[in-house]
Amino acid sequence: MGFMEGIANYLDSLIGGVDLALFSMAVGGILWGLCVLIPWRDKTEYNQSLLDKTTALIFFGAQYLAVTQFVKIGLKIWLMAATLGKSPFPAFFATSQFQAGLVRALLALGLAGFVRWVLTPHSRSRVHWLWAAGIVAPLVLSDAWLVHGASRLEDRGWLMSLTVMHQLAAAVWVGGVFQILLLWRLKKQNLMQVELWPVLLHRFSTLGAGAVIGLLVTGVPLAWYYIGSFKGFLGAGYGNLLLVKIIMMGMALGFAWINRETAREYFATRGLYALTVRVPYYIEAEALILITILFTAASLASQPPSVDIPHLVAGVDEVLNMFAPRIPRWESPSHAALLAGEAGRTAIVGQVPSEAATAWSDYNHNISGIFLTSMSFFAMLSYNARLAWARYWPVGFMLLGVFLFFRSDAETWPLGPIGFWESTFNNGEVLQHRIATFLVFGLGWMEVRARMQQKQSGLPYVFPLLAAFGGMMLLAHSHVGFEPKSAFLIQVGHTMMGVFALILACGRWLELKLDSPGKNIAGFVSVFALFQIGVILMFYREPLY
């Protein structure tokens, strides 16, 4: 894969998550206005600032959704030109990707224009909100020709319909959470009456429950169609990412349930404490999880359905074996032995699996696991006031970053013959490893700085944000090759670590934001997640390929 092809492929893969987030912001925002805000009911309750900010967020989503859709078309053209080495025209004009993509971009642009120039000046008008919904409907439908179901040979109609309804349900939930975060910001700035906060939270909980039911009703048949068996659920990349999505959805639902119960309690007790001191931060954690789910959904879209590759599905015992406890590998093969096996390992014709490459990778993962479990041990000690020095445990991330820089991709600089830039941009996997290395080092550096400084700042929040981004990266981490089963067995450990990285991020975020005892519980959960990542890495064994 060439330089341009590598970059185009990489960007093409990531833009799906951005697209889904903006789609949710625009579409979910309109449904928020129609079903939660209902601004035409009582003209005195909402101040204009709240309504203006609400429509501004919808406008932002629709506007950048249009931009993202145009960029997606551009990326497809770039990717095709880079892959084929020639212009993809005029054939590309005839594809549904181009035609439906263009229609979708124009509809998003139309929605943005309507929201900016028509809805915003008439934000208390029911008719104008209904008109906005009328524009949203074809926008949602246009996506049907861009999803995997559209390319299937059978059952296209209902696969396309179910996928679009699934996306709509997700947009209602995620878009609503974005609007709630906006509300909280307005409340903090005293731009909104405090009484509105519990009322709107309560109203959204009903809509959100409907969205969850919608997700399940549409998601279950889709999953059954694309996976088809329990083995396909556990033993292939598609099923594995779906499993991860379900776990994360469970986490998001947990927060949503707490928020719903707290809002209900308010109407019994009229006590705002929990609603203002805890709930906003639960919603922030929920938003982080939901965004990660959207990026995982986009990653899922690039996996072949399990039902289509029954001969490449791993057995349950093979999957469990990836997590089985074993003695970590302490000794690395020599660099020379590794390079000697690379030509055979990477050959297409006459491929020879490399024991040295597998051992090299095992050593990297296992030593990284030892780093992380040790760090989690010191992190636990740091909760003891007499062991204050242990609070600098994140320095371990910096050391790990240095270790990974030298060891991640042995065929590249500084150890191997392929140059730094050449390797970074010619190979998507190397690029991901480089970003991960930078991320790990940056994570440690930022957190150590945050723990050293005395005054209040935003620096401590960088650690959970970077950990969440790291989790997203692990969930989208792919070892592209031509051995899908081996690639899956590698992926299965990485996706579980991605989930724990997200737990680590949410836990730390809440530890920083909550009061006791929630703060301490969240901190412990966060450290436990770090320990779990370390354990998975410490026992990691790469399949021979």
Place this chain on the structure above:
Amino acid sequence: MRLMRVLGFGAWLLAAGAAHGHAVVTHNSLKLKPPAANQASEVELHFNSKVELDLSEVFLVSSGDKMQTITARPGPKAGVVMLDLPALQPGEYAIKLKIFAADGHLSEDLLRFFVREPAVR
């Protein structure tokens, strides 16, 4: 604030993986009807989805990973692609596919096969 923007961009960059692709070969004629030595042959590939053949590429890979573009044409029904292989010497080969599925995903696949020595009578 500037730091947060940089981090935001970093996050945007991070959340991606390279595509495996949704379109995969579910059946091929190579196993049931392997190409005979020194004779041009035809290979039938069945995909799980519709493919944009004008925007795809297929290579024959021979010893030393030498690549040669081969002709791919639509088969008798949607999702079926016919490949025209040239006459091949006995040995190991592979067909490397770069396929754009109708859902817009680039799929890469590799089918390894052997051309056997003709049986001696």
